[in-house]
Amino acid sequence: MLGNLASALELEQVSRHFDGRSVLSDISLAIPSGRITCLLGQSGCGKSTLLRIISGVDRPDPGGRIVLNGAEVAGPTCFVEPEDRRIGFMFQDYALFPHLTVADNLAFGLRHLSGPERRGRVTEVVERIGLAHLLDRHPHSLSGGEQQRVALARALAPQPDILLMDEPFSNLDQGLRERVRRETVDILRKTGTTAIIVTHDPQEALAVGDLIVLMRAGRIEQVGTPFEIYDQPCSAYAAEFMGPCNRLTGLWSGGRIETPIGTFPADLDLPDGTLALACIRPQALSIRPDGQGISARILGKTFTGESEQIDIMVHPLAQTLRMHSHVRIPMGIGDRVSLQLNGAQIHVFPQDGYDPTNQT
Amino acid sequence: MSASTTDTSGGAKTRRAVPAVALVSAALALRLRGGSWALASLLIAALVLVPVLVLGWQAVQGSEGLWSHLAHHVLPHALSQTVILMAGVGCLTAAIGTGVAWLVAAYDFPGRRALEWALLLPLAVPTYIIAYAYLDMLHPLGPFQSVIRAVLGFDSPRDFRLPDIRSMTGAILLLGLVLYPYVYLPVRAMFMTQAANLVEVAHTLGTARRQILWRVALPLARPAIAVGVSLALMETLNDIGASEFLGVRSLTISVYTTWVTRSDLAGAAQIALAMLVLVVALVSLERWARRKQRYSVSAQRPRSMARQPLKGAARWMALWFCLLPVLLGFILPATYLAAEAWKRFQFAGLSARLLAEAWNTFILSALATAAVLACGLIVAYAARIFPHREMQLVHRVASLGYAMPGTILALGILIAAGGLDRWIGRMTKELLGIDPGLVLIGSGLALGYAYLARFLAISIGSVEAGLTRIPRSYDQSARTLGHGIGSTLRHIHLPLSKAALSAAGLLVFVDCMKELSATLLLRPLNFETLATHLYGEAARGTYEEAAIAALAIVVVGILPVILLARLGRGSA
Numbered sequence: 006m007l008g009n010l011a012s013a014l015e016l017e018q019v020s021r022h023f024d025g026r027s028v029l030s031d032i033s034l035a036i037p038s039g040r041i042t043c044l045l046g047q048s049g050c051g052k053s054t055l056l057r058i059i060s061g062v063d064r065p066d067p068g069g070r071i072v073l074n075g076a077e078v079a080g081p082t083c084f085v086e087p088e089d090r091r092i093g094f095m096f097q098d099y100a101l102f103p104h105l106t107v108a109d110n111l112a113f114g115l116r117h118l119s120g121p122e123r124r125g126r127v128t129e130v131v132e133r134i135g136l137a138h139l140l141d142r143h144p145h146s147l148s149g150g151e152q153q154r155v156a157l158a159r160a161l162a163p164q165p166d167i168l169l170m171d172e173p174f175s176n177l178d179q180g181l182r183e184r185v186r187r188e189t190v191d192i193l194r195k196t197g198t199t200a201i202i203v204t205h206d207p208q209e210a211l212a213v214g215d216l217i218v219l220m221r222a223g224r225i226e227q228v229g230t231p232f233e234i235y236d237q238p239c240s241a242y243a244a245e246f247m248g249p250c251n252r253l254t255g256l257w258s259g260g261r262i263e264t265p266i267g268t269f270p271a272d273l274d275l276p277d278g279t280l281a282l283a284c285i286r287p288q289a290l291s292i293r294p295d296g297q298g299i300s301a302r303i304l305g306k307t308f309t310g311e312s313e314q315i316d317i318m319v320h321p322l323a324q325t326l327r328m329h330s331h332v333r334i335p336m337g338i339g340d341r342v343s344l345q346l347n348g349a350q351i352h353v354f355p356q357d358g359y360d361p362t363n364q365t
Numbered sequence: 366m367s368a369s370t371t372d373t374s375g376g377a378k379t380r381r382a383v384p385a386v387a388l389v390s391a392a393l394a395l396r397l398r399g400g401s402w403a404l405a406s407l408l409i410a411a412l413v414l415v416p417v418l419v420l421g422w423q424a425v426q427g428s429e430g431l432w433s434h435l436a437h438h439v440l441p442h443a444l445s446q447t448v449i450l451m452a453g454v455g456c457l458t459a460a461i462g463t464g465v466a467w468l469v470a471a472y473d474f475p476g477r478r479a480l481e482w483a484l485l486l487p488l489a490v491p492t493y494i495i496a497y498a499y500l501d502m503l504h505p506l507g508p509f510q511s512v513i514r515a516v517l518g519f520d521s522p523r524d525f526r527l528p529d530i531r532s533m534t535g536a537i538l539l540l541g542l543v544l545y546p547y548v549y550l551p552v553r554a555m556f557m558t559q560a561a562n563l564v565e566v567a568h569t570l571g572t573a574r575r576q577i578l579w580r581v582a583l584p585l586a587r588p589a590i591a592v593g594v595s596l597a598l599m600e601t602l603n604d605i606g607a608s609e610f611l612g613v614r615s616l617t618i619s620v621y622t623t624w625v626t627r628s629d630l631a632g633a634a635q636i637a638l639a640m641l642v643l644v645v646a647l648v649s650l651e652r653w654a655r656r657k658q659r660y661s662v663s664a665q666r667p668r669s670m671a672r673q674p675l676k677g678a679a680r681w682m683a684l685w686f687c688l689l690p691v692l693l694g695f696i697l698p699a700t701y702l703a704a705e706a707w708k709r710f711q712f713a714g715l716s717a718r719l720l721a722e723a724w725n726t727f728i729l730s731a732l733a734t735a736a737v738l739a740c741g742l743i744v745a746y747a748a749r750i751f752p753h754r755e756m757q758l759v760h761r762v763a764s765l766g767y768a769m770p771g772t773i774l775a776l777g778i779l780i781a782a783g784g785l786d787r788w789i790g791r792m793t794k795e796l797l798g799i800d801p802g803l804v805l806i807g808s809g810l811a812l813g814y815a816y817l818a819r820f821l822a823i824s825i826g827s828v829e830a831g832l833t834r835i836p837r838s839y840d841q842s843a844r845t846l847g848h849g850i851g852s853t854l855r856h857i858h859l860p861l862s863k864a865a866l867s868a869a870g871l872l873v874f875v876d877c878m879k880e881l882s883a884t885l886l887l888r889p890l891n892f893e894t895l896a897t898h899l900y901g902e903a904a905r906g907t908y909e910e911a912a913i914a915a916l917a918i919v920v921v922g923i924l925p926v927i928l929l930a931r932l933g934r935g936s937a
Contacts (some may be wrong), residue, residue, distance in 0.1 A: 057841070060841065060844075060845050061844070061845075062840075062841040062844055062845070086844070086849070087841070087844040087845050088844050088845070088846075088847045088848055088849050089847075090845070092845050093845060093846075094841060094842060094845040096838040096841070096842060097838075098836060098838055100836060100838035100839050100841070100842040102839060102842075102843075102857060102861075103861070104860045104861055113843070113846050113848075113856070114845075114846030114847050114848075116847065116848070117847060159842075159846070160845075160846075163846065163847060165845075169845075
């Protein structure tokens with residue numbers, strides 16, 4: 006879907022070791038120009054290290070290559086220092102310089118410009134982001150949301166080729182976070198900025214990313230648009246990372262997986278008779294009071310306001326299945342119900358540890 | 366591409382200049398931008414190490430016969446004297462320092478808040494000044510003994526006199542009185558920040574308050590005590606004035622006299638090497654204790670324990686126990702010096718000679734401080750730019766001087782600078798026909814070098830403490846906003862660590878001003894500082910203007926004590 010866009014940044018086989026421990030291995034990636042890319046993964050998966058390597062404050066192991074707008078910035082024979090890369094970086098803690106006013110912070114990255122030009126650029130970015138009333142203040146007197154906006158403005162002021170953001174919203178309260186996130190994305194879109202946002206929150210990645218790069222233990226698990234990542238996860242890990250799943254093991258035969266609650270077709274190249282894994286999203290399940298469908302029993306209900314989380318038990322199955330209901334369920338705990346399935350939300354994968362390249 | 370070109374200019378030069386050392390310094394680091402910082406840091410570390418290496422080399426040159434003379438007649442006595450002195454001072458500082466730290470941390474009694482910082486005051490009195498003051502005060506004909514005789518009804522010192530302060534016991538007592546704050550400071554910090562929860566748990570488990578000191582607090586404070594004692598003992602080993610005045614023939618004195626009176630450089634170097642063994646032992650003790658300390662520091666939020674108010678006689682006993690070290694270690698000698706200085710001032714005013722010496726002291730200390738600060742900044746900043754293990758090693762070597770007695774450093778520098786001076790003299794005489802004299806020693810450069818090597822650790826430590834408070838994201842922000850390494854230092858780190866830098870400057874300045882052992886050996890001919898003036902008079906037994914010089918040193922020495930007290934309050 007984004008494949009035909011020009012790429013602003015290309016990584017080729019970027020790896021990084023710390024004291025013999027591999028943090029990133031063989032990352033190859035193209036970041037589309039003018040779009041927002043989310044690096045998503047658990048903490049410790051290497052996404053922040055990757056961001057630091059792109060910015061130039063850390064360097065990849067020899068062998069990797071980084072090309073920024075067609076020019077090599079890191080490679081076997083060359084390394085461009087961060088100050089010469091035209092990259093903007095926004096930190097989780099914003100890293101506003103406490104001894105400078107907001108205006109001086111904004112002008113900090115503009116020292117290559119003349120005085121009037123610098124003032125012009127500051128005014129421009131201040132107007133776009135709406136900071137005019139804060140210019141004379143010091144960072145410590147700003148609220149969290151204001152600090153975030155100043156940090157964004159400071160990073161954008163030198164008009165970087167690409168903006169890197171490390172968990173830019175995680176320091177904000179829940180209520181504020183969504184608003185600031187929307188505003189930030191608006192600004193990035195209006196300025197046509199190429200941005201890479203690191204986050205550990207799948208909801209955030211789905212909400213703001215044009216492209217999501219899901220990482221796992223220093224490798225790329227899957228790259229795709231939010232819909233691709235959510236609807237066609239490439240692995241059980243990807244499926245579970247993007248949202249809760251019920252995992253069911255079943256036997257693979259004739260292009261289908263056979264589980265106690267049904268048989269589901271899937272596009273998998275597995276020999277018949279091997280075990281496979283079905284990941285069923287909670288929203289693929291629904292229950293009805295009557296006796297049509299698979300017979301089940303309600304084991305527990307947890308009301309969360311927006312929806313109700315229901316644990317159900319299907320007879321031959323050892324584990325409980327979890328589902329969400331957005332309508333009130335009149336049945337109580339212990340009641341018999343019947344279970345329905347929506348096949349589109351069921352993803353089938355080889356059993357964990359199965360290596361398709363190893364078949365005989 | 367711009368990077369690869371700029372890199373080679375700095376990198377190639379460095380690689381050519383120090384092919385051997387490049388191994389140590391992480392060849393990788395030198396290739397990067399900022400490699401010049403790593404190189405400068407490496408050179409500074411080498412500067413610190415050179416005196417010790419030269420000393421070892423010189424010691425090996427010594428003749429066999431001389432060594433056996435030293436080994437039989439000088440070394441055993443000097444070594445045993447030094448070991449006894451260190452053992453005594455170690456026990457005394459540990460007892461006083463830990464005792465008063467526990468009292469002010471665990472109990473409430475009249476005057477506690479004032480005592481908390483007043484207990485630091487003896488730090489302002491260098492060892493040679495307390496020895497000088499007491500020597501004069503307790504002289505059989507001095508004020509103290511005269512009063513006692515008058516009270517007891519004796520007429521002449523022949524009928525009654527106190528035991529002579531000029532003894533090993535006297536030296537241990539006096540050094541203990543001014544060095545205990547080295548123990549008091551870390552132990553109190555330990556009690557204040559770590560002990561609260563453990564002490565309360567011990568309480569609920571039924572340990573009586575009296576037993577808590579022995580069963581909880583002391584075991585907890587053991588690493589802090591070890592750190593403090595090792596620092597106090599480094600000072601003891603460094604001391605030259607007090608031992609000289611009090612007649613203790615320590616290793617330091619032996620090194621000094623072997624060189625100054627017998628002009629036996631190899632012999633002095635050999636004794637100095639024996640001292641180095643003690644230094645290594647002390648540094649190992651300190652490092653071990655600091656590692657322990659790190660382990661015992663718990664993750665929970667520090668909280669000081671609730672102080673128990675003392676009642677009845679106990680409160681006055683606590684007050685006196687804490688007041689006594691301050692009284693004997695600071696108030697008494699300082700008052701005496703002030704009185705003597707005033708008497709002298711009324712009698713003769715300030716002589717031009719003393720003013721010139723004060724000016725010498727000031728200029729020398731100020732210049733040395735500037736150099737020490739700059740070098741400390743370079744080493745600390747290089748360690749921040751390159752957080753590699755190799756740079757940590759460089760950093761550690763550069764910080765070695767704090768443990769090195771001034772005499773050892775000075776002797777090493779004397780050998781190196783003397784050799785260099787002779788070489789420069791020969792060259793200029795051959796080429797220009799002029800005899801420049803001793804360029805390095807005569808100009809005071811050699812002395813400045815000694816100050817640099819000895820006090821660099823203070824400046825590195827303080828600057829580093831300032832830098833670690835600055836989040837790394839600031840560096841990275843500044844870099845991605847187009848500022849290079851130097852520009853980031855100028856615009857971010859320097860303004861943000863101003864306080865740490867000025868504190869470091871103050872500490873180094875005062876230490877330079879008080880420095881005696883290296884100054885004695887390395888000062889240019891006829892160049893006197895306040896400290897050497899005092900030493901000269903005390904050694905000759907003429908008591909003229911020394912009291913004024915001593916008072917000046919003590920007064921300036923109070924400044925860093927105030928700083929320390931404020932820091933302590935901030936952390937508590």
